[in-house]
Amino acid sequence: MAKLIQWYPGHIAKAEKQLQEQLKLVDVIIEVRDARILNASHHPKVNQWIVGKGHVLVCNRVDMIPPAVRSRWQQWFQSQQQIAYFANAQLGTGIREVLKAAQGAGQQVNARRLQRGMLPRPVRAAVIGFPNVGKSALINRLLNRRVVASANRPGVTRQLRWVRISEEIELLDTPGVIPPLLEDQEAAIKLAICDDIGDAAYDTVLVAAEAIAQLTKLQVPLQARYHYKPEDSKGALAYLHDLAATEPYQGSLERIARQVLHDYRQGKLGAIALEPEPVTNGVG
Numbered sequence: 001m002a003k004l005i006q007w008y009p010g011h012i013a014k015a016e017k018q019l020q021e022q023l024k025l026v027d028v029i030i031e032v033r034d035a036r037i038l039n040a041s042h043h044p045k046v047n048q049w050i051v052g053k054g055h056v057l058v059c060n061r062v063d064m065i066p067p068a069v070r071s072r073w074q075q076w077f078q079s080q081q082q083i084a085y086f087a088n089a090q091l092g093t094g095i096r097e098v099l100k101a102a103q104g105a106g107q108q109v110n111a112r113r114l115q116r117g118m119l120p121r122p123v124r125a126a127v128i129g130f131p132n133v134g135k136s137a138l139i140n141r142l143l144n145r146r147v148v149a150s151a152n153r154p155g156v157t158r159q160l161r162w163v164r165i166s167e168e169i170e171l172l173d174t175p176g177v178i179p180p181l182l183e184d185q186e187a188a189i190k191l192a193i194c195d196d197i198g199d200a201a202y203d204t205v206l207v208a209a210e211a212i213a214q215l216t217k218l219q220v221p222l223q224a225r226y227h228y229k230p231e232d233s234k235g236a237l238a239y240l241h242d243l244a245a246t247e248p249y250q251g252s253l254e255r256i257a258r259q260v261l262h263d264y265r266q267g268k269l270g271a272i273a274l275e276p277e278p279v280t281n282g283v284g
């Protein structure tokens, strides 16, 4: 990739600072990842943030990956002694289990409070993760009404906000956070393809070309949608150029690039994980 993907706008820096302060009050971290990219959507700071707290891992957008991929990852997390809750925060599938897990983790905190002669209080859980992974949608689903803004673009939540779910639990909605430096550019490309970082971070045409390259590698039949067969030897950018020249796109590379990314993000090419195979080297 010729151009580096970097993006750390002021509002994210500010949100991260505020999050850091609020963490003192928090008993449980609900970490939300994108099921299509379970490694790339793991924020490296989470391991620090969960110290001394409960940790509930949510693999959201489960509807956007094939069931076989879900099973493989689930087993892999199990082998790492980590329970992964696969969820669809848009429809509400798997969400109750997340709530139960957060409550369970928080009860241990309250038990310790009781031992120290303190009164029990509602469990406080912070919902954190990269932008646009479905953190606010998850909170709305838990309340069964639209209490926080949730929309299909990164950077919707700008403020930290506590929401009382019940007498037992309060959730903190947080703006999506990203590391100040995206050291792993392979991961950054995947975040861009999945719309999990702001589009100011990247060049749409280059990211669309990367998407074409990855989808081709995953044997997604692109010609079925674009009526034009990719030629392996020519490369992904050349394919985009060829597509741009076809009638609907009127020679506009930008237009076909946006279309390809839109199609992938909307599931028009199918349920496709960009990280279908769990890795064994690390993040959990």
Ligand SMILES: Nc1nc2c(ncn2[C@@H]2O[C@H](COP(=O)(O)OP(=O)(O)OP(=O)(O)O)[C@@H](O)[C@H]2O)c(=O)[nH]1
Pocket: 060, 061, 062, 063, 064, 087, 088, 089, 090, 091, 130, 131, 132, 133, 134, 135, 136, 137, 138, 149, 150, 151, 152, 153, 154, 155, 156, 157, 158, 174, 175, 176, 177
């Ligand atoms: N298909 C699908 N879409 C989802 C799922 N969860 C959330 N969405 C959609 O994804 C979009 C982003 O959801 P948000 O809840 O705004 O995401 P967020 O993590 O709060 O995003 P920021 O506040 O920008 O960091 C919305 O259009 C949701 O309806 C899911 O499991 N599957």
Ligand SMILES: [Mg+2]
Pocket: 135, 136, 137, 149, 150, 156, 157, 174, 175, 176
């Ligand atoms: Mg949000």
